[in-house]
Each structure stands twice: as C-alpha cells, then as structure tokens.
Amino acid sequence: MANHIKVYFKSENDVEAVHASLRKLRSISNLYIEEMPEDADIKMFVPFFATNIGSSSATSGSLGTYGSFTPFITKEDSDDDPTYEQMTHLLHFDVGNADYSQVIEILNKNNSYIAQ
Numbered sequence: 001m002a003n004h005i006k007v008y009f010k011s012e013n014d015v016e017a018v019h020a021s022l023r024k025l026r027s028i029s030n031l032y033i034e035e036m037p038e039d040a041d042i043k044m045f046v047p048f049f050a051t052n053i054g055s056s057s058a059t060s061g062s063l064g065t066y067g068s069f070t071p072f073i074t075k076e077d078s079d080d081d082p083t084y085e086q087m088t089h090l091l092h093f094d095v096g097n098a099d100y101s102q103v104i105e106i107l108n109k110n111n112s113y114i115a116q
C-alpha cells in the first residue's frame with residue numbers, strides 16, 4: 001500500500017535536497033515538485049515530524065503532528081512580522097511501506113512543513 005505525502009518548503013534548495021534523497025529510494029513514485037503561487041490559500045504550516053515511529057507507522061495514517069512549538073504563519077496572518085518567509089515549493093509523492101520510515105527521517109532533517 002502506498003502512502004501519499006505532501007510537504008512544503010521555504011526554499012528551492014531545501015526541496016531539491018529532499019527530492020534528490022527521495023529519488024534514491026525504490027518505493028517512491030509520482031514524485032513532483034510544484035512552485036507555490038504567492039496567493040496560496042494555506043494560512044498555517046507546522047514543521048514536519050512523525051508521531052508514529054515504529055513497526056505500525058506505515059499503516060496508522062498519521063504523517064505528522066502539531067506538538068508544543070510555534071507554527072509557521074503565512075503573511076496574511078502576520079503582516080507585522082518582518083521575518084516573514086513565504087512557502088515557495090510543494091513536494092508530493094507516494095511511498096511504499098518498505099521505505100516509509102526512511103522517508104520520515106529525510107523529511108525530519110530537511111526543513112519540511114505540512115499544512116495545518
């Protein structure tokens with residue numbers, strides 16, 4: 001069974017690094033990078049990290065969590081914040097159970113975000 005994953009990035013370098021790492025895995029399919037339009041309707045992003053590490057991680061359906069940390073808020077929600085950065089790229093792909101835990105590790109290490 002394949003799991004579909006969508007992750008967002010603040011830079012082209014970050015998304016390209018993850019893309020290159022994922023291409024080496026056998027069970028990755030439908031791997032696409034899309035540039036995010038500036039008027040994207042997603043308002044809040046949170047850092048990607050898995051809550052379901054373990055033997056049942058591929059079947060639980062939970063790809064990430066919203067723990068006790070500050071989410072990344074888009075410009076519409078933080079006009080007064082001078083440190084605002086736009087999400088620039090979306091990476092989506094399917095991964096088989098065999099490589100699922102390795103994909104989670106790659107995403108955790110490379111500044112990836114999920115939409116809340």
